[in-house]
Amino acid sequence: MSITVVxxxxxxxxxxxxxxxxxxxxGAATHFALAASFFDEVHxxxxxxxxxxxxxxxxxxxxxxxxxxxxxVPDGKTFFWAGEYGWDLNSRDTLDxxxxxxxxxxxxxxxxxxxxxxxxxxxxxxxxxxxxxxQCGQLQFVAMDSMNLWIDIxxxxxxxxxxxxxxxxLNDAELRQLTNRPSIVAAARxxxxxxxxxxxxxxxxxxxxxxxxxxxxALPAYPLETVVDPTGAGDTFAGxxxxxxxxxxxxxxxxxxVRLAMAYGTALAxxxxxxxxxxRVERLTAGEVDVRVAELRAITQFEHSPAPLETS
Amino acid sequence: MSITVVxxxxxxxxxxxxxxxxxxxxGAATHFALAASFFDEVHxxxxxxxxxxxxxxxxxxxxxxxxxxxxxVPDGKTFFWAGEYGWDLNSRDTLDxxxxxxxxxxxxxxxxxxxxxxxxxxxxxxxxxxxxxxQCGQLQFVAMDSMNLWIDIxxxxxxxxxxxxxxxxLNDAELRQLTNRPSIVAAARxxxxxxxxxxxxxxxxxxxxxxxxxxxxALPAYPLETVVDPTGAGDTFAGxxxxxxxxxxxxxxxxxxVRLAMAYGTALAxxxxxxxxxxRVERLTAGEVDVRVAELRAITQFEHSPAPLETS
Numbered sequence: 001m002s003i004t005v006v007x008x009x010x011x012x013x014x015x016x017x018x019x020x021x022x023x024x025x026x027g028a029a030t031h032f033a034l035a036a037s038f039f040d041e042v043h044x045x046x047x048x049x050x051x052x053x054x055x056x057x058x059x060x061x062x063x064x065x066x067x068x069x070x071x072x073v074p075d076g077k078t079f080f081w082a083g084e085y086g087w088d089l090n091s092r093d094t095l096d097x098x099x100x101x102x103x104x105x106x107x108x109x110x111x112x113x114x115x116x117x118x119x120x121x122x123x124x125x126x127x128x129x130x131x132x133x134x135q136c137g138q139l140q141f142v143a144m145d146s147m148n149l150w151i152d153i154x155x156x157x158x159x160x161x162x163x164x165x166x167x168x169x170l171n172d173a174e175l176r177q178l179t180n181r182p183s184i185v186a187a188a189r190x191x192x193x194x195x196x197x198x199x200x201x202x203x204x205x206x207x208x209x210x211x212x213x214x215x216x217x218a219l220p221a222y223p224l225e226t227v228v229d230p231t232g233a234g235d236t237f238a239g240x241x242x243x244x245x246x247x248x249x250x251x252x253x254x255x256x257x258v259r260l261a262m263a264y265g266t267a268l269a270x271x272x273x274x275x276x277x278x279x280r281v282e283r284l285t286a287g288e289v290d291v292r293v294a295e296l297r298a299i300t301q302f303e304h305s306p307a308p309l310e311t312s
Numbered sequence: 313m314s315i316t317v318v319x320x321x322x323x324x325x326x327x328x329x330x331x332x333x334x335x336x337x338x339g340a341a342t343h344f345a346l347a348a349s350f351f352d353e354v355h356x357x358x359x360x361x362x363x364x365x366x367x368x369x370x371x372x373x374x375x376x377x378x379x380x381x382x383x384x385v386p387d388g389k390t391f392f393w394a395g396e397y398g399w400d401l402n403s404r405d406t407l408d409x410x411x412x413x414x415x416x417x418x419x420x421x422x423x424x425x426x427x428x429x430x431x432x433x434x435x436x437x438x439x440x441x442x443x444x445x446x447q448c449g450q451l452q453f454v455a456m457d458s459m460n461l462w463i464d465i466x467x468x469x470x471x472x473x474x475x476x477x478x479x480x481x482l483n484d485a486e487l488r489q490l491t492n493r494p495s496i497v498a499a500a501r502x503x504x505x506x507x508x509x510x511x512x513x514x515x516x517x518x519x520x521x522x523x524x525x526x527x528x529x530a531l532p533a534y535p536l537e538t539v540v541d542p543t544g545a546g547d548t549f550a551g552x553x554x555x556x557x558x559x560x561x562x563x564x565x566x567x568x569x570v571r572l573a574m575a576y577g578t579a580l581a582x583x584x585x586x587x588x589x590x591x592r593v594e595r596l597t598a599g600e601v602d603v604r605v606a607e608l609r610a611i612t613q614f615e616h617s618p619a620p621l622e623t624s
Contacts, residue, residue, distance in 0.1 A: 017494065038621055088494040182329065182400040184517075185535045205496075206518035209532070216611050218532035220521070223497045259614035264621070286621040293616050299528050300612050302571035304605050309350055309576070309598040 001140075001246045002041040004113045005032045006132045007122025007235075008102055009046035009060065009070060012277060013082035016089060018228045024277035025056050027079065028122035028145065031232035034281045035239025035268040036120070037063035038289060040246045043113040045069040045132070047105045049076035062282055069113045076101035089227050090205060109135045118246040120238060121165070123147050126157035133164055140249050143167035143198075143242050145234070151177050159194060167198040169238055175201055185211065198258065200241065202234050210262050215255055219262045222270035222296055229276045236272040236281060240289075241265035260293070267292035313452075313558045314353040316425045317344045318444045319434025319547075320414060321358035321372065321382060324589060325394035328401065330540045336589035337368050339391065340434035340457065343544035346593045347551025347580040348432070349375035350601060352558045355425040357381040357444070359417045361388035374594055381425045388413035401539050402517060421447045430558040432550060433477070435459050438469035445476055452561050455479035455510075455554050457546070463489050471506060479510040481550055487513055497523065510570065512553065514546050522574050527567055531574045534582035534608055541588045548584040548593060552601075553577035572605075579604035 012026035033042045042065040048056075052072060061067050079102035082095040107128055114136050121129040121144040129144060142165040150158045151174065158178075162168055168191050172184055181187040188199040188211035201209040205227075207220040244261035245253060267289050271280045324338035345354045354377040360368075364384055373379050391414035394407040419440055426448050433441040433456040441456060454477040462470045463486065470490075474480055480503050484496055493499040500511040500523035513521040517539075519532040556573035557565060579601050583592045 220530035
């Protein structure tokens with residue numbers, strides 16, 4: 001199996017209550033690839049500027065990720081985002097957005113990227129997501145992300161993408177906005193009715209929920225005393241989630257498989273937020289990921305015993 | 313064992329996207345008692361007005377709850393609160409608050425209420441919570457709630473209450489405000505350092521977390537397609553949580569016991585929000601509660617198998 005991710009590769013400037021970075025490697029495809037690379041061969045499709053150094057490319061290539069489809073524009077500048085998080089890290093203000101070379105990004109997939117088994121469409125214009133789908137061969141599994149902007153201004157194209165994927169990953173507010181449903185369960189059912197078989201509702205510090213036609217599963221975020229930088233948590237989660245599914249596609253995607261994928265996503269996201277940008281996940285080990293998955297299991301299990309209420 | 317709850321008994325006027333009620337039975341002690349009455353003998357200590365009818369008292373007495381310490385003031389009016397919830401039920405505006413007879417509430421516990429084994433101090437002035445503690449005999453377990461107002465204007469008395477209880481139940485925002493810690497884990501540790509052995513962080517639609525010195529446990533809310541009225545969910549949760557602990561006090565409060573108590577609280581709260589006010593929990597059965605506890609287990613369990621990431 002191999003996984004292709006199409007999305008932003010960027011520099012971020014971030015200020016949180018625990019410190020700041022003036023320029024760090026970021027972008028949805030970057031965070032996704034760093035997480036998914038634990039599970040499978042990952043191909044990144046993106047566009048950067050001349051300011052994107054060999055060292056940055058080296059980080060992107062961590063754990064064997066293929067970067068042949070990361071186009072470096074000689075006279076361009078890399079997508080830049082600057083933001084500042086509030087005291088409890090649950091709010092953030094965007095201070096600056098410079099699309100730069102990302103503004104004219106037209107994903108063109110080489111043969112190895114096209115021939116992937118699994119595709120992750122990170123948050124980009126729905127029309128570009130459709131063009132990627134049109135380039136790919138027979139895909140076994142496709143997951144996607146999006147954002148409020150596209151729900152506002154490109155709803156028809158977005159719904160067309162949703163119809164063609166297996167898994168939609170959005171945060172609670174986006175699911176509500178997309179469906180006009182106040183309940184996440186009802187919103188997810190509306191999305192499932194469009195075609196996908198899996199909906200992941202991302203809930204920030206509260207974790208994530210997974211909704212299928214027959215099942216609901218919720219997993220809290222891993223409890224941390226200090227969250228240093230939440231940037232990229234959602235894409236890191238997606239990398240762990242899609243990564244575990246990719247390595248499991250030789251069998252049907254049963255509930256145990258998709259639930260463990262949620263745990264891998266959650267574990268990886270928890271490491272991501274412990275340090276700035278890609279700093280922690282770059283040097284993370286597979287053993288550390290497994291330790292946290294086991295801890296997630298320990299903090300969520302309970303027994304319905306001894307006596308039920310009715311007979312007590 | 314018997315449980316005493318001291319707190320508000322009220323009438324609420326509520327408007328939600330799914331309907332409205334001009335006057336319905338409410339109040340923290342009411343919701344707590346209706347839930348806790350599944351587990352043990354409950355004594356309610358409160359104060360109401362002449363407008364509080366025998367039918368209202370009858371609801372309060374559901375499943376054998378003792379209402380001898382509910383003082384009915386002949387020339388007074390019952391505490392009245394009116395509120396309106398936003399579209400997704402996560403925000404609410406208070407439209408009216410009339411304390412009425414509750415303004416001069418000075419809890420005086422009769423012998424049966426004083427001789428309880430378990431006490432729940434619902435959200436009232438910390439000074440009144442201290443006066444209740446002073447009246448009670450040897451208590452086996454005390455839990456408390458509070459609110460942002462008391463953190464603002466009666467912090468010293470509130471901390472004094474916290475020092476004397478076994479369990480603090482606050483929402484995330486209150487825990488952060490009380491401790492000035494952005495992380496709920498760090499905030500809970502600060503509260504544990506004041507004396508309690510259990511902290512419950514209430515998280516609304518996302519469920520609740522339980523923090524002790526050695527353990528963390530999180531349980532999502534039960535997923536509902538429609539939440540009709542969230543009023544009283546926190547106190548209903550407290551009733552199920554404290555109720556299960558009360559019936560388990562013949563043994564040490566181990567993690568399996570307190571985790572199952574979280575599930576009982578969550579199950580009861582989920583029923584509470586399915587209809588207005590006390591309507592659903594009044595006619596709820598023990599069997600229905602157990603069904604939902606089993607469902608909560610089903611939607612949170614996962615296995616860390618087959619192969620860990622490291623060896624795959």
